[in-house]
Amino acid sequence: MTSRTLRHAAPVALLAAAALSIFTLPADAAPDRGAHHADSRQRVRQLASPLVFGHRGASGYRPEHTLASYELAIRLGADYIEPDLVSTKDGVLVARHENEISGTTDVADHPEFADRRTTKSIDGVQVTGWFTEDFTLAELKTLRAKERLPQVRPGNTRYDGRFEIPTLTEVLRLVRTWEKKLHTTIGVAPETKHPTYFDSIGLSLEEPLVATLDRFGLDRRKSPVVIQSFEVSNLQELDHLTDVPLVQLTGASGGPFDLSAQGTTYAQITSAEGLRKVARYADWIGPDKIQVLPRDVAGATGRPSDLVRDAHRAGVRVVVYTVRDENQFLPTNFRTGTDPNAKGDVRGEVESLLDAGIDGLFCDYADSCVDARDGWVE
Ligand code: G3P
């Protein structure tokens, strides 16, 4: 049982959101931050705590890593939006979760690119498909995004074919535009994907990332930016390249690819001793939520692990991934009914994570996490 009490946020009037955006709000989404701030233009909102990170934008409602997805996350109240980054052939950073793009774009429907289909070893895994590093930005811009999980989120497929793959620059322009519209601060949490692999093909991610942030005045210690990586070496490199806070991502199993030869595991990294080492180069740890709230044999959460306590003792903040509303992604004690694609008690899960002392969380449905966070009182 939670030791905290809950309050309910006061209802916020929905104004004409269409005047602010070409994108519509989902019918079941919480009220629109844009509408709220249209009523209070002089207010400058401070970032809340714990922070809500719009995971791949508002990927519960829109095809992930599109400007439409990021914009919706902002309007739903996300404190930060999260572009995963890979490189094009001509060295431009674009927002995709993988460099292999058949799962989230219509590349397979483009006969002019049929001969680009190939098999590569990415982080020790054989992957077949089409890869961003084999396309110029101009070529990638002819593709359109599609929903990654059409069986789980069939409503999102109506947006298939509508949105381009955005560049990091376009994402930062979008953020700047919405900061002006809302008179607020919107954070950005770029994640470098497969940094060792991209180094190996001469398309290093770190330098263009820092240069792009610098162009937007976002390369400072207090910039509303955090840079994430599942690898260690590139975060240590970034610690010398930029003052921006860094997030060491970890998994519930395995270890960072760049340190696989020496057998380093995420379990070692998230030990009390490992966290003290993380604190030398990073400011946050980004564990799988299961590492904070382990599950029993029935898949239910119980007492938190020591991870948050140990991280805080080491001076490291904790942002967990990934909160998703659908039953299949929830611990069994927060599921509602038996349909794996139906929405469960995500608010209950978020409250448990907040009770465990986390400092932030990545959410596919930003509004669900904002709603739970803002209705939760320490
Ligand atoms: O970056 C936090 C979370 O996004 C990590 O998982 O695989 O969704 O990038 P992934």
Ligand code: CA
């Ligand atoms: Ca990510």
